[in-house]
Every structure is written in C-alpha cells, then in structure tokens.
Amino acid sequence: MSADSTRLGVWLIGARGSISTCVAYGLAGLRAGLLEPTGIATEREPFRRLGLCAFEDMVLGGHEIATGDLSRSAGELVRHGILSGELVAAASTEAAALDARIRPGVLDVADVGRAELDSRAASLGGVSPRERTERLSEDIRAFREEHRLARVVVVYLASVEPWLEDRPHFADLARFERALDQEGVFPASSLYAYAAFQAGAAFVNFTPNRGSSLNALRQLAREKKLPHCGNDGKTGETLLKTVLAPMFAARALKVLAWQGYNMLGNKDGEALADPLRAESKLRNKDAPLRAILDDDGLHTHVSIDFVPSLHDWKTAWDFVHFEGFLGAKMSLQLTWSGSDSALAAPLVLDLVRWCDLALRTGESGELAHTACYFKAPLAGGTHDFHAQFARLLAYAERNLR
Amino acid sequence: MSADSTRLGVWLIGARGSISTCVAYGLAGLRAGLLEPTGIATEREPFRRLGLCAFEDMVLGGHEIATGDLSRSAGELVRHGILSGELVAAASTEAAALDARIRPGVLDVADVGRAELDSRAASLGGVSPRERTERLSEDIRAFREEHRLARVVVVYLASVEPWLEDRPHFADLARFERALDQEGVFPASSLYAYAAFQAGAAFVNFTPNRGSSLNALRQLAREKKLPHCGNDGKTGETLLKTVLAPMFAARALKVLAWQGYNMLGNKDGEALADPLRAESKLRNKDAPLRAILDDDGLHTHVSIDFVPSLHDWKTAWDFVHFEGFLGAKMSLQLTWSGSDSALAAPLVLDLVRWCDLALRTGESGELAHTACYFKAPLAGGTHDFHAQFARLLAYAERNLR
C-alpha cells in the first residue's frame, strides 16, 4: 500500500521524557482545539503561508530506554503546573496509542546501571554497534510502513551524554562504517543519527550531544541527500544572551563580565549534576557570548545547578557588568523563570516542519536557516538571534515566491 | 575670514546639564587620550571608515537658563562616581573656555519661578516669541563666525516640558510664522528648533519635547534643506524593551504583562515627578512595546519615580509575564542600573556626527537611519532595535561605496 503523501512520521528519541510528553499532549491539545499554538513560530506570519505540515498529519512514535508510560510522565508535569489535568484526561487515548508505538532504545555507556531501564534496551548493550543501528533503523522503517508515512523526521531528545573526545572514526564515513563492525566507541546519539539516515529519515539533534555533527555523519547525510539540523535547542538563558549581547556590541558598550547561574530540577538537571555531562552543555552556553562580544578582557562564567524542588522550572540569573562612556560601570541583571519542556516542545514542532519542508523540496545537509533554534548551529554562522531569525525570514520569503 | 571646512560647531541646549557636562569633559578626555571611546558606536567598524568628524574638529558652545558653571556640574558628577577627579582636573581649561561660550537661553512656561535661573534668560520672557528666536539664532550665527565653523549641529538636551496639546499653528509653517509675531503659545523646544533652522544648523532633539517634530518645523527643515532627528534618546530601559520584545514575537510567546518601574534622582528625575512633564516621557516608553508585540490582551505599565539618593544612576526593574506552549506562565525580570548621562553623552556624539555627514552630503529632512537612537523616531518606522540598527548599517554601507 503506498504511503499517504501528506502523512509525516515524527520519531522521538527519549519518547517518554518531559519534552516528548509535552510534544505528545500538546499535539493532541492542538488537534482537539484545546490549546492555542503559543510558542509555535510556524503558526505565525509569514511562515503559516508556507503550507507546512498540519498537526493533523503528524504521527508520533519513538525510542525510549526507561520503563514507565506516558501517563506517568504527564502526571508529574501536571503536579508541577506544566500540563493541565483537563488536557491529560482529554488526550489519554492518543497517549496510550503513542505508548504502544514506543520501541526500546539503545543505552549510552553512561546510562548503564540507571534505575528503571527497559530490559529490552539494556539487552541491546550486548550486541555490536552495527547491529544496534540496524535494530534502530528497522524500528523506524517499520513505523513508516505501518502508518503509511510519506516522510519521517527523527528528533533526538534524550539525556545529555558525557563529552567524548574526537576519534579518527568520527571524522570519516568509511572509518565510521568499519568501526561499527569492530566495536568502536560511539556516542549513542550518533548511532541514532546513523540509523535515522539509513532509514531515510531527517534528523534533528535538540541536545548538546554529538548526534549528526560528526563529519562522518555529515558525509552520510550528503550522500543520502537527507536534511539534518542541531545542536542544542536555544530555549531560555542562551536565547536571551544571543538577543542581548548584540545590543551591547551595537552600542559599543564594553562588557566586562557576564555571569550566568542556572538552576534546574528535572532529569536534565540531574544529569547535568554530573560534571562530565555538564561539559557538553556549558560549552554551548558560553561560546555565543565570546563570538558576539569583544573577547578582550571579557570575563564569563556559566554554571548549572541541580535544585530538585524546581523540577522543570528552569530559573536562571544572569549578571552583566559593563562599562560605558567615561569609564562608568553599569550592570544588567536578568532572572528567567520558565518551564524548560514547555519552551522546548514548540521548537520541536517547528523543526519537524522545517525538516519536512526540506524533505519535500529536496534540500539536504545542514539546514543553515534553522540556526535561530540552536545554541551551536550545525552550519555555524552568527549567534546573533535577530540576524539568525532574519535569515529564517529570508528563507521563508524565497519559498513563498 | 572663510570657515575652516573641517571645523564643526556643536551647540548644546542645556549646556550645563548632566549630559552636556559629560559631553564636554568626555570630548576633552578623548582628545587628550585619557578616555577610551566606549559607548561611541561611530568609533567602531564599519562606521569608523566613513570619515566622520574627528573629535579634534568639534567646537562646543550652547544655551543655558540656569546660573552656575560647568565645574560645579562636574563636581556633582565626580561625587556620584560618573566623572573621575583626574579627568575634571585635566579638562579644566577646556571647560572654562566652553563656559565662556555659553549664552542665556529662553524659558519654557514651566521653568518660570525655578531656582537659580540666569536673569538674562529670565528677561527674555518679556519679549515676543519672534524676538526670542531671533536672539537664539543670532547666538548660533555669532558662534559660527567667531570660531570659523563650517557647519553647526544644535543638540537639544534641556529638561522635559509639560505636554502641550496640538494647536493649529503647530501644523503649518505659515501659521507658525504668524503666531511667532502674535504671541502664540509654543513649546520652548520648538522655538530652539526654529532658531537652529533659521541659523542654518542641523537639529537633534534628544528629549521627548516637541522640538522639530511639529509639522510646521518639518516643513521649515525641508525648505531650508537641513537635516534633523529625534525624539527622545533611547539609552536604557526602552532600549532593552526594543531589543527583547522582538524575541518574544519571533518565538510566538504571548506577553501577558510588561511592567516597567523606573527610578531616577537627577534633575531629569525631579522634573518627571511633575505628572504633566512625565506624560511626555511615559508615552514614548510604552508605545514601542505595543508596536512590536501583539496588542491583544497585553497589559503594560510604566512609571518613573524620583529617588534623590540615586542621582544620575537610573535603576529600572522590568517584569515580563508571558505565556508559552501549553498555557505555561513564565516570567523574565530585568534590573538595569546605569548612569543616564554617561549613557546619553556618547549617543549625542554619534548623532552630531550623523548630522554633520548629512550636512556635508546634502541630505535633509528627518534622518530615518538614526531611528535606533530614539524612543520615538521622527521618521517613524519599526521600534525593533536590531532592525533599526541594520538600517543604520545599510546606510553606512551605501556611504562607504
């Protein structure tokens, strides 16, 4: 039976995490008319005129390594004031259907020994990297066939991995392929990216993990003519930095110090309490400042602390010390308080739509026009948010003509 | 004796106020190599390649209605940590020379009865508007001749005036001219603008006062082929608003409330404690938000309180309440703490340079490319700071070709 050309598969890695849960219930709420599309830029002018994939045409599925079910994740988000009880009740059927489509994922080295692991995911630890990617690809292909999907976008939303130093097989596709067979060391995120490409899917890396950013995988995407984008969703404090730092530059004000203190209490925060995992994240949160501002004499700091009582409510305090004319020292303080998952979920929906458009129009490789969504855009370029957004607008205008 | 084509006159209205004092000592410090040009965008790339007027070529003069001398204003700024004692000592000769060039200004209705008024300024109250503007013009012409200046830019930096409702003679130059002879009611700022144009000078209105924004005066500027710009320097809290609000719009986040609380202790703060004067100011501080954000359901507030102990150190707290996906309510708080005068002075130097460039290249009317410097740009257009700044960059690029 041929695929329905309008139906888009959205395959979530980390399918029962907070962001995926918000995506799933949010999508259900949008379809049922229970929610406004707040936070979804592609619902606004001029993007809405692009004919992007409708919410009704998205089908969700995904990989997950933990046990549990979506209603448990949702219950926690209700308790912390992110999802409403009404929405969760209304979407219970859709949630159960998604739960049934979730397949066991593969563990990263750092996940071994975690509590509440799905035993089927754990058992994949025993097989070779090659076999693991084949199992993952197979799940994605089966999902496409079963639901007669025209296209699939894989979105990587799993926990932050410890940073892995570069290896020769990261840089070259031929070596990568050989290492797959020879039990080489891989970030789990890159195995997922490889599997996605092998299954003919687009890939979005919403985390600071390596994902598809390895040169070997950039090469594979080009060969397969598939689009991908990432890394690390720009949801809160870093978004503010890339909005505000250009103002200091434009006004020729000298930033002396930019201190950023982040607090988070969800699983992401817990993972980041591990210094090895934090390294991946902090690197992306600091680099944009140094790229936008005059680096000379600039003092920066960024930390993320685990504060369990905050749960998903990321709270960040930034202190900017700057010098103006006559050597006068001034300051700007910011306190940001937002639900990390509710901020991330609409960006995921936007990115799925941009990947789908690229799949339809035959664009491949790193989608440079998506830079405004990421802390460390795969295609590089400026970190200035408004310049990035102007680029997305220009891309849209071209596609509207 | 013919004018030296490189020498530029900078005529400051409110010449012993905090901003003028910072301009005067700052300019002296820049010339003497005692100061870095922090805060002066025209010293940065790409603007520095435009061949704008050098600091060495600027000659200061101005009008003032209060008695006193610059060293007294400077002493106060030293006490509050804005000017350094060393700079004030090093610039004492230049300051005395400027003091000698300051001429008595004309009073606005609201100034009558103020303490420490220059009796010569007060005596001008008795003469007709026409005669007042002639005296002001004559002062500017004499300044040009005495110092053999090629061009003059008048910068209006006096106190906020109470808001005057529109009158028929504001809207039409012929009526304006007749009213000048018939003792019509005028904002003092508009008399200064008229005098500046009559003397062949460019006009910058750094305040929320009417200045050259009356249609009658826009007409006069066009007839005389003179450039002008304004209104109301965008130095701090409003600058932040026009940088941040576009981010909320770009991310499709729904701003529910934007509350802005400003505190100020200098003469400007004292003047704004008068509700009639505050009206002019608050109007400009609130409008940009409503222009950038979705107005529907948006609650805004902006107030300025006089807190004497803060002196020139403007402290503002903004609270932004917004809704994200799933109806999650989030917030951003900002505390801005900066010296208002040290923030304004470098913008004045930039604007003087842009007006000088316009005089040299024959541009006239409202200088639309200067919008990023103002809360209520004379030529209208977007309030989005980054869009405004992109326009200035484009203007510079055109002039570099």
Place this chain on the structure above:
Amino acid sequence: MSADSTRLGVWLIGARGSISTCVAYGLAGLRAGLLEPTGIATEREPFRRLGLCAFEDMVLGGHEIATGDLSRSAGELVRHGILSGELVAAASTEAAALDARIRPGVLDVADVGRAELDSRAASLGGVSPRERTERLSEDIRAFREEHRLARVVVVYLASVEPWLEDRPHFADLARFERALDQEGVFPASSLYAYAAFQAGAAFVNFTPNRGSSLNALRQLAREKKLPHCGNDGKTGETLLKTVLAPMFAARALKVLAWQGYNMLGNKDGEALADPLRAESKLRNKDAPLRAILDDDGLHTHVSIDFVPSLHDWKTAWDFVHFEGFLGAKMSLQLTWSGSDSALAAPLVLDLVRWCDLALRTGESGELAHTACYFKAPLAGGTHDFHAQFARLLAYAERNLR
C-alpha cells in the same frame, strides 16, 4: 441541647473569596491527612503544646455578598496552580456543606453596582444600619445553635473598603449606638465587628478596613469581655520589610530609599486599582518602615498595581538604597513571588486558634501578642517582626506554665 465544649465556630466574612476558599479546602485537606500543616505556626513547637483547638473541632460558616459557589472559586485556584485538583475533588462534600451554611452579607457603599451580587445581600442595603447588624448577629447566633458550638470566632476577609475619614460616632460607643438608629455612615467592616460582638463572638480583622479598630468598638469589646485582633494580615512584602529593616538599624546603616512595587491580579488587586481603596492599604505598608528606621532623610514609596495575568500570585520588587561607612552607597533588591491566599490562609487558622484560646481563658480586648500577624497591630507596639514574634513566644511560655 447544650453546646459541645470542644466545637469552635469559624465564621468567615467574604466566605467565597480566595482566602476563605483556601481556608475551607485546606482545613478539609488537613483533616483528611492530604496536606502537611505548612505555614501554620501553631502546629510547631512550642505552640503545639498549648492544647489549641484541633482542626477536627472547627466548623466553618460565613457571610458573602457575591453569588457563586465555593467550587467555582476553587476551580479558579486550581487553574492558577494554588489548589490541586485532587484536593478539590476530595473535599467536595465538605465544600458543599459549607456553601449551604453561607448567608448573604451586607454591602459597603463601594460595593453597590458590582457584578454578581447576591440579591439578598443587595436588598439589605435598604434597611437601617441597626437592622443590618441585627440580621448579621442573628446569622451568627443561629450558626452557633444549629451546630452546638461552644465559641465562635468571626474572621473578616472581605475586600478593601475606601478609606472613611473619622466621624464623631466612630470614637464613642454611645454615639455609635445612636448613629446605628439614625442612618449614620459606617464602614461595612465595622458593622460586621459590631454584629460579631453582639453575638458574643471574637473578631479578627485580616484587612486594612476599619473593622473593630474604632474606639467605639474597642469599648464594646471591653464591655462584652470579648477578644479581638487585627489589622491587615502581614503576609508578604510588609513581612519582609519588618524583618529586614531592623537589620539596617542594628548595623547602623543609613537607609536612603526603600521603594516597594507590588503587583497583584486577584480581586484584591482589582479593588486596589481604585485609589480610594488603595489608600487604606498603602498606609499600612509604608508606616512600619518609618517606625523602625531613622526617618530623617528616608525616602519611601509603595504602590500596588493590578496585573490580571498574575491572578493570586503577588509579585513584589523592593529596592533598598543605603549608605554604609565612608559614604559608600549600596543596595539590596528583593523579588517576592507568592500566592497571597495560600500565605494568608494559615495565618487565619493561627489567629482563630489564638482567639479561641483567649475566649477560653477569659482574655479580652486587643490581643497584643498577635502583633506579628498584622501590618497595623490593633494594640500598637513595635513593627519589628522578631520582637513581635518573641512576644508571642513569651505569651505561649506563660500559658504553658
């Protein structure tokens, strides 16, 4: 049938407002073991050893002028994240029982014309003050008899009234009595206090309204040997002020300015958007600072703005500018973000218990030991919170002996 000596009636004026709703559902939750007694000081050492009234022994009733029912108030508090849906479901029977015990109250002049008024309350507007108090008293007496209550405490929780200037009949009980018969002008809160005392109940005024603070009513309380306390619950920003200001005094630091900006979105906030009502409130929020700190040269400001989207989540920003040794100027900023009703409700339960203890031990008049609960304690005395709390501890120690 004789009253049960352990049963205490708690009669709430404003019985369907946010605070009352939190009291009602909170009490139900405490009894059912669904809630911790967080925020209830009388549940902690040493107070818990005093044998104060158990939650199980409290029976709720009250007056209300608006239509609606408790479950509607509760629904709104669930939507804003103050009550949990589980608690509201679990307490539905108790809530319905309370709803059935709520009687129509009397309108204040300022309430006339409000939407959603109970027509029975409105009809009381047509009868004389004397008759109104008799109806109110009768309701309280009927409540006591029907539920065989040993004692009743009336707690005034209605909206802030516009400030009424002093009248001769406020100051003297005999004149007060005569004015009741002659259609004199009265704050509604004082009519309730009069009615409570006539019914032999204790009276707690949790609002800035006049309530029982009129000399005439203080006289009545003494004659009837009844205890009362008030005014204006010290729940948030003012609590912080009276905790922090003594620190500045103890350290001999000179406070130059204390600016307090409050934002609120519930009915209380809406009422306070009316300047006449706000006057009552702001007076109590500013006075404590001037009592604790050296008044000389102290600049203070306090405002309350209505920000609908915040609903019950009071957000306050305080800026304290102070001078230290060597004339160094320093600052402290505070941002308080709390649910006003969830902060108030446990204080109501504490105060009910203190009044009950006073009724049992025969204490009457203003309960000076309750000062730490109020912005403007009825018995006067220091505003220093720690000194007030030390007094409550000393009172408890005396009662434990």
Place this chain on the structure above:
Amino acid sequence: MSADSTRLGVWLIGARGSISTCVAYGLAGLRAGLLEPTGIATEREPFRRLGLCAFEDMVLGGHEIATGDLSRSAGELVRHGILSGELVAAASTEAAALDARIRPGVLDVADVGRAELDSRAASLGGVSPRERTERLSEDIRAFREEHRLARVVVVYLASVEPWLEDRPHFADLARFERALDQEGVFPASSLYAYAAFQAGAAFVNFTPNRGSSLNALRQLAREKKLPHCGNDGKTGETLLKTVLAPMFAARALKVLAWQGYNMLGNKDGEALADPLRAESKLRNKDAPLRAILDDDGLHTHVSIDFVPSLHDWKTAWDFVHFEGFLGAKMSLQLTWSGSDSALAAPLVLDLVRWCDLALRTGESGELAHTACYFKAPLAGGTHDFHAQFARLLAYAERNLR
C-alpha cells in the same frame, strides 16, 4: 614612662589590605569630622552611653607581608568609588604615620611565591615557628611602649588560608608549645593569635582562618585572662541569611532550596578562587542556614566566583524556594550589592571597642556577646541575627547599670 590609661592600640594584621585601609582613612575622617559614623553600631543608642573608647584615643599599627604603601591601597579604593579623593588627601599625614608603624608579618605556607612580598616578611620563613611568634610579639610590645598604650587589641584581617585539618597540637596548649619549638605545622593566623596573647593583647579574628579558635589557644587566652572573638565577619549575604531564615521558621514555611551565588573581585575574591581557601569560607556561609531551618529535605548551595571588574563591590544573588500552605511553591530572590571593605571596617571598630571594654572590665575568653558580628561565633550559640543582637543589647544594659 607610664601608659596613658585612655590610649588604645589597634594592631591590624594585613595592615595595607582593603579593610585596614578603610579603617585607617575612616578613623582619620571621623576624627576630622569629615565622616558620619554610619555603620558603627557602637555610636548608636544604647551603646554610645557605655563610655567606649573614643576614636581620638585609638592608635593604629600593624603587620603586613606585602610591599607598597597605604596611599596606593587608598588610590585603588578611590578608583572604585569607595573612598573619596578628598578624604584621602585630608588624611595623608595620618596615613604616612601609620605606614611608618607597619612591621613585616609572617607568611603562611600558601603565601610563598606571591608577588610583591615584603622581603623581610619572606625572610621570616626561614626561622622556627617559636622565633616567628617572638618577633611578632615583640613588635606588638614595642608598639605599646613607644606609644604609651594602656591596652592593645590585635585584629586579624589577612587573606583566607587554605583549610588545615586538625592536628593533635591544635587541641592542647602544652603540645602546641612543644610543636612551636619542633617546626610543627601551624596556620599563620594561629601564630598571630599566639603572639597577640603572649604580648597581652586581645585578639579579633575577622576571617574564616583558624586564628584563636584552636583549643590550645582558647586555653592560652583563659590562662592569660585575655578576651578574644571571631570568626569571620558577618557583613553581607550571610548576614541576610541569618536575618531572613528565622522568618521562614517563625512562619512555619518550608524552605526547599536556598541557593547563594557570590561574586567578588578584590584580593579576597582572588584568594577564594583557590578551592582550598574557598573551603574555609563556604563552610561558614552555609552552616547558619542548616542551624536555623528544618534541615530535612533542605537543598543548599553557596559559591563565590572571582569577577575582577567588580573589585570590592560584592554582588550576591540568593534564590530561596519555599513551600507554603496547600503545597504552593513560592520564591524570594535577593540581590545584594555592597562594598565588602566599607561594610567590614565599621564592624572592626565596634569589635575593637568591645574587646577594649572587656580588657578594662576584666572579662576574658570568648566574648559570647559579640556573636552578631560573626558567621561562626567562637562561643557558638544561635545564628539568628536578631537573637544575637538581643544578646548584645542585654550585655550593654548590664554594663549600663
């Protein structure tokens, strides 16, 4: 020649550091009537009636390990807006006289290799601990004789030392004495305390260093009948914590998390960038919270970051997450911005006076009534600031009778 019974020697360890510089110029300014005694509690009622040592009767001297002179330290404080240029000019003679009285100190292990060390201090590194203490004692004795001082108080204000684990000779005076002869390991601060006691002086430890807190030295103070107090001046963020935490306890609010982020740019901040030194400090900044609040489930964090541009302007952000009734989660944020040295100097003057009073009245051992000045009071007791201050008031009342 006999000592003048009114003259008090104040011997500062770290005599050219920021705090000592503020003490020296501040004292000169107070004597000359150029400064108000802001920040000096002993100048206020009721303490001023105690007949404490007059500023005129204090003679300063001290130890220092760095080269340089006071005017250089003062110049830096002028540049950062803490001292005024006028005061520094007016006090130049007194400052030079103090400079002449400063003697080379002894190095701590961690100081070896620091830049700008006084070579005479460095040379003391080669001699035995016993000889070092003798040299220090001799300096103090010579100071007393030369200036005919009735009493001497030694105030320890040097840099934070790395934390030294307990050794047997810390706990017992006899062992301590033996170790002095046998090249044992000692914190430099404890050698100073030993030397002070041997010279018959009182000792104030304003730092988190071990100082006189070792049991061996407590024993020595008792034997010599000398008073001492410490540790770690409570100047800013910790002061706030001990003022606010009791409020949460009194209101039965459950503190879930208290996160404290400190930034500092002076030498103290630089020293604390060394994790070994920071340990001493952070221990004292966190303990008070755990002592005041219910420890169960309390999450705390405290860090100090070096931000050079802030210099002496300590900026701290505290985030307090707490739970109220009904499980509602609320927050309090604080931003403290103060000059650390200008906050510390007046406390030093107070403590000198309290030690002097103790010397005169024959009190010895740990001065428990000074607890409100310290983060880790030598005599233990509550950390609640208001309770501590009440104790100081009670002490004063006893001495006034």
